[in-house]
Amino acid sequence: MKKFVNNPQQFVPEMLEGLALANPHSLRYVPEHNLVMRADSPSDDRVSIVQGSGSGHEPAHVMIVGKGMLDAACPGDVFAAPPMNYVYETAKLLASPKGVLLLVNNYTGDRMAFDMGKEMAESEGIKVEILTINDDVAVKDSTYTVGRRGVAGNFFVIKAVGAAAARGDELDEVIRVGKKVNDVTRTMGVALTACTPPAKGSPLFELGDDEIEMGVGIHGEPGRERKKMTNADAIVDELLDAVVTDLPYSSGDQVALMVNGLGGTPISELYILFRRAHQQLAERGITVTRSYVNEYCTSLDMAGASLTLVKLDEEIDALLDAPAEVPIRVF
Amino acid sequence: MKKFVNNPQQFVPEMLEGLALANPHSLRYVPEHNLVMRADSPSDDRVSIVQGSGSGHEPAHVMIVGKGMLDAACPGDVFAAPPMNYVYETAKLLASPKGVLLLVNNYTGDRMAFDMGKEMAESEGIKVEILTINDDVAVKDSTYTVGRRGVAGNFFVIKAVGAAAARGDELDEVIRVGKKVNDVTRTMGVALTACTPPAKGSPLFELGDDEIEMGVGIHGEPGRERKKMTNADAIVDELLDAVVTDLPYSSGDQVALMVNGLGGTPISELYILFRRAHQQLAERGITVTRSYVNEYCTSLDMAGASLTLVKLDEEIDALLDAPAEVPIRVF
Amino acid sequence: MSSTGQQQVDLVVRTIAQAAVDNEKYFGDLDAVVGDGDFGYSLARGFENVLAGWDDVDRTDIGTFLKKIGMVITARIGGTSGPIWGTAFMRAGMTAGATDTLTGEQVVAMLRAAVEGIKARGQAEVGDKTLLDVLVPVTDRLEAEIAAGSDAAQALAAMAATAQEAAEATADMVARRGRASYTGERSRGSVDAGAMGVAVILGRIDEAWQREGAS
Amino acid sequence: MSSTGQQQVDLVVRTIAQAAVDNEKYFGDLDAVVGDGDFGYSLARGFENVLAGWDDVDRTDIGTFLKKIGMVITARIGGTSGPIWGTAFMRAGMTAGATDTLTGEQVVAMLRAAVEGIKARGQAEVGDKTLLDVLVPVTDRLEAEIAAGSDAAQALAAMAATAQEAAEATADMVARRGRASYTGERSRGSVDAGAMGVAVILGRIDEAWQREGAS
């Protein structure tokens, strides 16, 4: 393993320490609960927005804590949902009279921890709700499984509920907005290489030199199928077809298009994917009016990408357009 | 090679096409000259700022064209300086009565192309100057070589001259500011893996599983020495020592600290490096007042990072603080 | 079947904790096949905490002791395993209650309570390819051994054997719960990490008991 | 030594262009050792352009022809090679002037002019480990061959041999110009990409000439 790591067990705390040092005025880091929060949260005038999940998806979610987005991120260890206690402590620290909204990507471990944490917080009189995000179309929803996974699309839910909370919306209204965005958001990803969790020290799975994993999860979970490597355009076409036909998005729709890098893919390649996706959507009569090309929700150092579509209307467009101020920035 | 590529020869044009599609209102893409420019440039009231260089360093420089930064980027093919004609055409398109400033990283090919392009533009009455950037301390300057390389530190020069140009400064003044920033900026990088140029299709150099290249160039050029892999803190200490002692930066200084990812390293690891660098600078009595942790100037998909320091004074701090609006953004 | 006291409970729980720490890499590799590879890491970090606070755990009675262990696990272990394993220990402790000794029948009742807790927490059933597919047959086997008049050592040896078989049998199942379930048919062919984890740990308890359990 | 006309100039330039295209990978690999690996790509893309516009190049006279070729190269080839190779062709063309034939002495003068152009453009000298370390001995050799009364074919064969030796000798040098110079002592031990490129191309010219040059 060649990574910038000291003690793999300190991977997350050291990262959070670095984040806090880089943002001394805007962030507060609470090491006891592995927690990063806005220095000026909670506020009596605002629903507090909290996102929890395993680590290893940076910038999601610790690096999008800030004005107009998250009040706090409650990360677990790499790829592991936070233990219930962290959730409980986070809810307590972020308690606002307007309520706390816990955003949870749809994974068994995360849902359990947040359900339990919520119950404990409620038993102390804190107003808490959970909103589950499940945008990944890779694996067909079925009664036998726990439902679709939550992946990069959660950025849009966060942005929208962050904007709604910032303008003072009540908890119910914030939840309505978040659900609405989740309902029109779909994602699928592909891996060119496996990621290497620091504590494991070797690739999480084996992919041949000419193989890709179509529909991969952001924790390296297998997806739809393992396929032969092909060119960028063909990969986009397959991802896009799966995403477009799922909602479905149709001719006349205006959409936000996100090309999200999974950690090891340079942004030059992401724009090559974006180009094709934009062109193919145009062919289907779908207009891209908001563009997102960057790393949003990664899988450590995995080479790969995901495509996300959000169907826009005036309300969602305005929420995505609202200002924000977060540690992940360029200047 | 597993990369998102169609035809390797179309790597740069397809990326630029994607970039233009994602920024239809703010950017103009001129395929004949491989050029990306602000849609509203040139302006009679502003010196035009142009950066040229080979491609493969994205987001540098095509993704930082926008208000407060570059008026145009004039990229060549991957790792190859643009041909002289592109430079000449760019200067013509960006010609402003206040002048055109060409920013050039210090490499033989780039300097030749820009010198020749400048001469040609001048012969048509265009006011053009060149500012050379050379922040890389990896290889000792000597009369035998062509001088230090220009690497990630050029972001700070761009940001400063962009801000100076935006407020209407004259060309001389913009150049003064740019030189001033370049003079107090130092960088060194390290590679954990080699990058794979799309047209080559295989890694540019061989690095053993336990080896790193200390002082690597952003085109994969060898640096100071090949060493055994070690932990994150030890790597930071070596980079930082080289950078700090070069200017030198000393106790009482206020600095901007940049941890720049080289393309294949996730941002989580960059924050682990930042943490150590910040702590070690504090031990030396050097205060970090501006923090930059992201990818700025990459080397395709290379895993690795560079550290940059800029010694701040009020003037530089204000320029770095000025607003900007560029395609590389999160929301 | 003779009764079991705090000393034996200590032995069993400490063996579980030590086995989790010792098998960090193996359990992680099992989880990497169709999961995300963190099962070993999560268990190891959590049970390290159990061992670190070992001497200070409240031992007023066996029920209290197990509930406290459950709380440390829930507080410290992330992922799916924290809530699942924490719930199991807490339910077992609640069922044991304020007692200093346990009969075989009581242990069966505790295991049944743990199973019910896991089912409720994970909304999982036998056959979903989880640790339940080992825990349930193991509990059945204990019940049968008691009925047949086996002593604790005999019962444990039998349970360890059943666990190993049951864990291996999960290879033929399709995962319907947890992260592995996303892969559908592709989850077939490899054993469930949690199920094999329980089997390995039971093997270690069996060994430890034969060595020290009677003392 | 007999004189050379446009037909032979065509042969030489087309051979250079074709050799650059054919050796893209090899030249790139040479440049990857202590450079950035793009030398082959840059030359190939530029000379592809030369070949694509081949029939339309202005052939009013040899000087004009070479200058036009130089302009295509400068316009199309990036990196260091564009300005360097473009300058070489333009200087050679300027020295040839408005003529339909070239004597051996004229070719020597053209090569000297190209060398001076490269030196000025690259601020490089013999011994800096660049293509100059092949071009200069090759020009000297041509001059010596002419003095010795060799014909064009003999001279070319001799030049190709000299070029190969000179290119290999660059392995012992430390780069003082170009990207390779950053590596200092570490640049020793591998040949210079540009120098070996010129040698390979000269070998191809030699072959082509023996095959078609007399016609």
Ligand SMILES: Nc1ncnc2c1ncn2[C@@H]1O[C@H](COP(=O)(O)OP(=O)(O)O)[C@@H](O)[C@H]1O
């Ligand atoms: N819903 C569930 N109910 C019961 N057990 C489960 C459930 N989901 C997963 N498990 C068990 O947990 C194990 C995985 O644990 P762990 O790696 O901690 O979870 P995660 O998927 O969150 O990374 C699985 O092998 C399985 O035995």
Ligand SMILES: Nc1ncnc2c1ncn2[C@@H]1O[C@H](COP(=O)(O)OP(=O)(O)O)[C@@H](O)[C@H]1O
């Ligand atoms: N300053 C210089 N003057 C003359 N030739 C040079 C100079 N620098 C480099 N070269 C030649 O150019 C070759 C490299 O060309 P190329 O790969 O296009 O350059 P770059 O370093 O810009 O990628 C070297 O092998 C050398 O022969």
Ligand SMILES: [Mg+2]
């Ligand atoms: Mg997990």
Ligand SMILES: [Mg+2]
């Ligand atoms: Mg180059």
Ligand SMILES: [Mg+2]
């Ligand atoms: Mg797991």
Ligand SMILES: [Mg+2]
């Ligand atoms: Mg080169």
